[in-house]
Amino acid sequence: MITLDHVSKTFTGANEVHAVRDVSLTVDDGEIFGIIGYSGAGKSTLVRCINLLEKPTAGTVTVDGKELTAMGEKDLRQERKKISMIFQQFNLLPSRTVAQNVAFPLKGSGLGKEVVRKKVMDLLDMVGLPDKADAYPSQLSGGQKQRVAIARALASDPKVLLCDEATSALDPQTTQSILHLIQDINRKTGITVVVITHEMAVVKEICHRVAVMDAGAVVEEGTVFDVFSSPQQSVTRSFVSTTSNLGKIEALIAADDPMTALAPGAVIARLNYGHSNVSEATISEISRRFNVDVNIIFSNVEIIGGQSLGGLVAVISGDRVREAIGYLSEKNVVVEVLKRG
Amino acid sequence: MAEFLTSIMPHVVERSDQFWQAFRETLQMVGIVGVLAVVIGIPFGVLLFATKPGAILQNRPVHFILNKICDIFRSIPFILLAMILLGLSRLIMGTGIGVKGAIIPLTFATVPFLGRQIEGALSEVPAGLLEAAQSMGCSPWEIITRVYLKEAIPGIARGVTITLISLINFTAIAGAIGAGGLGSFAISYGHSRGYTDIMWTVLIIIIIMVSLVQTIGNAVVKKTSH
Numbered sequence A: 001m002i003t004l005d006h007v008s009k010t011f012t013g014a015n016e017v018h019a020v021r022d023v024s025l026t027v028d029d030g031e032i033f034g035i036i037g038y039s040g041a042g043k044s045t046l047v048r049c050i051n052l053l054e055k056p057t058a059g060t061v062t063v064d065g066k067e068l069t070a071m072g073e074k075d076l077r078q079e080r081k082k083i084s085m086i087f088q089q090f091n092l093l094p095s096r097t098v099a100q101n102v103a104f105p106l107k108g109s110g111l112g113k114e115v116v117r118k119k120v121m122d123l124l125d126m127v128g129l130p131d132k133a134d135a136y137p138s139q140l141s142g143g144q145k146q147r148v149a150i151a152r153a154l155a156s157d158p159k160v161l162l163c164d165e166a167t168s169a170l171d172p173q174t175t176q177s178i179l180h181l182i183q184d185i186n187r188k189t190g191i192t193v194v195v196i197t198h199e200m201a202v203v204k205e206i207c208h209r210v211a212v213m214d215a216g217a218v219v220e221e222g223t224v225f226d227v228f229s230s231p232q233q234s235v236t237r238s239f240v241s242t243t244s245n246l247g248k249i250e251a252l253i254a255a256d257d258p259m260t261a262l263a264p265g266a267v268i269a270r271l272n273y274g275h276s277n278v279s280e281a282t283i284s285e286i287s288r289r290f291n292v293d294v295n296i297i298f299s300n301v302e303i304i305g306g307q308s309l310g311g312l313v314a315v316i317s318g319d320r321v322r323e324a325i326g327y328l329s330e331k332n333v334v335v336e337v338l339k340r341g
Numbered sequence B: 001m002a003e004f005l006t007s008i009m010p011h012v013v014e015r016s017d018q019f020w021q022a023f024r025e026t027l028q029m030v031g032i033v034g035v036l037a038v039v040i041g042i043p044f045g046v047l048l049f050a051t052k053p054g055a056i057l058q059n060r061p062v063h064f065i066l067n068k069i070c071d072i073f074r075s076i077p078f079i080l081l082a083m084i085l086l087g088l089s090r091l092i093m094g095t096g097i098g099v100k101g102a103i104i105p106l107t108f109a110t111v112p113f114l115g116r117q118i119e120g121a122l123s124e125v126p127a128g129l130l131e132a133a134q135s136m137g138c139s140p141w142e143i144i145t146r147v148y149l150k151e152a153i154p155g156i157a158r159g160v161t162i163t164l165i166s167l168i169n170f171t172a173i174a175g176a177i178g179a180g181g182l183g184s185f186a187i188s189y190g191h192s193r194g195y196t197d198i199m200w201t202v203l204i205i206i207i208i209m210v211s212l213v214q215t216i217g218n219a220v221v222k223k224t225s226h
Helices: A043-050 A073-080 A098-106 A113-126 A142-154 A172-189 A200-206 A224-229 A234-241 A248-254 A282-290 A321-330 B002-008 B010-014 B016-050 B060-075 B078-084 B086-093 B098-123 B127-135 B140-151 B153-177 B181-191 B196-224
Strands: A002-011 A017-027 A032-036 A058-063 A083-086 A160-164 A192-197 A209-214 A217-223 A267-273 A293-304 A307-317 A334-340
Touching (some): A002 A043, A017 A043, A017 A058, A017 A209, A017 A217, A032 A043, A043 A160, A083 A142, A098 A113, A098 A142, A113 A142, A172 A192, A192 A200, A209 A234, A224 A293, A224 A307, A248 A267, A248 A293, A248 A334, A267 A321, A282 A293, A282 A321, A307 A321, A321 A334, B010 B196, B016 B060, B016 B181, B016 B196, B060 B098, B078 B086, B078 B098, B098 B153, B127 B140, B140 B153, B153 B181, B153 B196
Parallel strands (some): A083 A160, A160 A192
Antiparallel strands (some): A002 A058, A209 A217, A267 A307, A267 A334
8 A cells, every 4th residue: 555665855954864764665455554663763754755745855655556756746635635644733723613624624525515514423423522523622632632633534535544643642541542443443444554653552552563763764674463572673672671561670680679689590581472382381381390489570461463472580490490491492482591690 | 062072172173074084084094004904914924924934835035025025114114104105105196195195105014014913923823734734635725725824813813903003003193294184183283283182082082993903803813712
């Protein structure tokens, strides 16, 4: 549905900024694709290169089989009606009511007044705000404003929905409800969704695939499960660690926390399970087999893209620790020894 | 009633015909130039705003020229501007005096003034709305009419209010150089002949006019802000 081919965007001025560097990406029809990165990584610029709100300085952008970078302004405006966008700050028109905001993109579409009215009401129904048609944006909460923005974005029956940090200004509960709404719309209408975020939790919640951006480039890309279970780049690992508490152990060890004090021969290890072995009782297994004690400090199990992914941090002590770890590795558990007693 | 008025403002009553004539002239000048200012000043302000570097119709030369016109006309004191434009007024209106002669200088003083106010009002519209409108495939014309002008209505109403109040002030100054109106009436009788009742009457009427404009302006701003 969306193909970016060697796209770069450089802002010229007093000092040049290479916001996007040679990005090539393909977003499939009907998928929810995440682009994650820290602020300044270039993800907002990249998403604006999809609808050409930012003109790439190099590379081509193709959406739904049409090369946007080769188009004139007028054709481009026509294509943009099929690529909707929602924003962190909602960007509703304050002087118009909710219904007028939703109807805004339908002006000039040739639809009759009654048809527009019905369409607006259906959309407000879909986003769960049928009773707010005549309210002004200033009378709505953040979550409600984003729902209106989503309804407005869908009014022109777009093929693509771009979400630029759409939940970053919302509290965690509202974030969940907005994400589920987007997911729901994706399932019902088959619309292709691109989600820009700096929160791994958002990616984990709704995305099928994800690209990780750092310093303007895509450094890692794959299914959300793969990226979560075996992150390759340090920036990816740091994002993944934000959604789990398994990373806290390093800080405890560094601070010499009493919890990390070890008897001779004992180790602190982090174990990561893939989906194939998460349900196996490997801990009690090694405990019985090698007569070791396993004291679990942290543990974490996630369901990502319908697959489970788990890990734990434990103190393993006993005479046959080495053998126990060897056995775990045989069972495809990834073992990292963090500290030895 | 008549007796009472005669007792408090004898000279006004004595010249009531001239007084009403002057009042009508002031209303005419404010009315005609007010309409011209809105019709010319709003597009002028929109262009001033839209041609700015980084704005939707960015155009450095056009913006530079409009900006300079605005600055120059706003920096000339009105009384000098009226004298400078005397020739132009004779050329276009056929006269340099009376209500007809005042239209050109008043318009030249008011349009740049309102233009700046409009530019300011449009600048207040959040940049995110421009981006949202562009993402929906709006053309620059649609963005100006359906987003900027619509969202800036309260700011525009404030600008028009301030402009009309300045205009009332300018018409009084125009009276000093032969434009007629209440200003002229106050100068020739209230000032030159020392009839203080005439001065006070004109003053109170102008204060009432200004208050009325401000009150209406405030009501429009309140009604259009959401």
